[in-house]
Amino acid sequence: MSTQRDPEVGLSTNDAIRAMLLLMPRVVARVKRTPLPERLRSLNLAPRHLTLLSNLLFDGEMTVNTLAERLEIAPTTVSLMVSDLSRQGVLERRGDPADRRRTIVAITDEPETRAAIEGWLANGAQAWHTAFEQLTDEERALFVRTIRTYEREASGTGE
Template sequence: MEDDSLLESFWAVTRRLRERTRITLEPWHVSPSQSRALSVLTSDGEIRLSVLAERLHIAPRSATEVVDDLQHRGLVERKPDPTDRRATLVALTPAGAATAAAIREARASEGERLFAGLDPADRTELARILQLLRDAR
């Protein structure tokens, strides 16, 4: 019974995070997958579309749709790959970089609100446990 309660609590927190993320992203009119793509491009710089799909853990076709939407909004651009003329690189535009930075700041603030009720020791312990779960295979 305790495991069911633990699982249900975990799912409740997950649902709460998803809802808060959706609300947090509203000012920029981006989806969570578009936000993740902006984040990957911020950390990785310009990369091939296939690499972006791998990093987002989505099908290449889905990555193409995400990039199409972001490109239409002027947040990313496609460039030819100088090392392989058949490949395409995806890169943030200045507007995309600014949007990614604003989203990162808003999400950090939202995270602080979510974890504000935890004392430093609880935060450290939660981080440790979540890393164990994240890294478990």
């Protein structure tokens, strides 16, 4: 039975679960409705592309293996995604001057493409900024750990 505590003061575990089960579908639906910029519309981008592009935009160029670790997918899958986006002029790949066996991946220098990617991510980044700015560093870390735990447990693998 629900105790319906004031969410500004605290929530019981059951009330928090109820709130999140009602909220998450709305959040996902809103994210899915975020329109792609014109430059990116014909590219058939999936959520995994958003994560890949986010990593490159926020942290700069990196190797295929680093991207694979961050995306938690096989390097061959990342390589296929990178090849596809490279053919479409979104990403550039080049050999690592320090180790020619490694491939460095970066967002293209083409201004329209970079601006389109930044624009696509901007609304979500601003929403997170507004949500997180009211929290302490510890509260932000707790939130991120909580979402990671939820994602892991919801996957059914427990990994």
